[in-house]
Amino acid sequence: MRKISVLKWVPPFARGSVKEFRVRWALEEAGLPYEEEVLTPEDQDAASYRARQPFGQVPAYEDGEVSMFESGAIVLHIAEKSDALMPRDEQGRARTMQWTFAALTSIQPAVADVTALDFFYPQEEWAKLRRPGAEEFLTRRLGQLAGHLQGREWLEDRFTAGDLMMVTVLRDLRHRDFVSKVPVLDAYVKRAEARPAFGRALAAHMALYADAAKAEAAE
Ligand SMILES: N[C@@H](CCC(=O)N[C@@H](CS)C(=O)NCC(=O)O)C(=O)O
Structure with missing residues (x-):
């Protein structure tokens, strides 16, 4: 098992x-x-x-x-x-891997920079100085992701493991409004969360x- x-x-x-x-x-x-x-x-x-x-x-x-x-x-x-979770054709497999890595290496670090300040260092002086830059970078990254998702249901033409990873990363921001205030990202996360699995x-x-x-x- x-x-x-x-x-x-x-x-x-x-x-x-x-x-x-x-x-x-x-x-x-x-x-x-x-x-x-x-x-x-x-x-x-x-x-x-x-x-x-x-x-x-x-x-x-x-x-x-x-x-x-x-x-x-x-x-x-x-x-x-x-x-x-992954199409069987080469292009579909490659792009599933691509989006999985994009979630983990292009989006997750920007999310983690902000969530670390929120949860672990809310009062530290250095964190107050770091916050504007971290939030500005995260907003930029999320805007770029929203640009790709505009007019699409999923990152590719169907749900894949890349969406699964991306949505788990975006959900780490549910205590803030970075995602929920961007309609295309809000709808994307909600669509994934509505899946029975x-x-x-x-x-x-x-x-x-x-x-x-x-x-x-x-x-
Ligand atoms: N890169 C690892 C990170 C795993 C990770 O951060 N796990 C955390 C929970 S989200 C953990 O086990 N924390 C307990 C600890 O570090 O002692 C992965 O994606 O699997």
């Missing part, structure tokens, strides 16, 4: 954004069943886990054939096995933290 590692607990702001969610969503799109391997901080540090994921992070993935880590690589590995994956991901959320609400 396929297995993905997940974190037993994450802070509220991270729920819905943990990188294992990408893999869950890909498996749901592909119709492939999986099991969770729930990790405590001690499990993350164990030598046996570090041998599979040297940084002690999630997700790590095993399917009986391969053992691997890195969410983007795992999603592409799953996409290789499913028409639902997305709903199943998010429900399974959030179920992990349901008890913690109840306890926090009662505090």
Whole structure:
């Protein structure tokens, strides 16, 4: 049985954004069943886990054939096995990979620069100085992406793993209005979130933290 590692607990702001969610969503799109391997901080540090994921992070993935880590690589590995995530022709395969890397290397760093300021360094003086430049660059990148998506449903002529990765990156901004104020991006994310596979994956991901959320609400 396929297995993905997940974190037993994450802070509220991270729920819905943990990188294992990408893999869950890909498996749901592909119709492939999986099991969770729930990790405590001690499990993350164990030598046996570090041998599979040297940084002690999630997700790590095993399917009986391969053992691997890195969410983007795992999603592409799953996409290789499913028409639902990647067309079979060379151009379609190449462009699915292209958009997966674009999400991870052209958009995610700009998003991460801003979310790090928001969640980890909200009050630091250096962060106040860094914020205008980071936000201006992110806005520029998102504008360029919106330009490509204008008049399209998906990044290509159908949904692919590239959209899956791009949408998970854009969703990291849901505490701010960078995406929601750009109609073409807002509609793109909502279109992806309306996919049944997305709903199943998010429900399974959030179920992990349901008890913690109840306890926090009662505090
Ligand atoms: N580049 C890695 C990043 C994985 C990552 O950042 N995982 C985070 C959760 S989103 C994690 O495991 N954090 C816990 C830790 O670093 O101890 C990937 O995409 O798989």
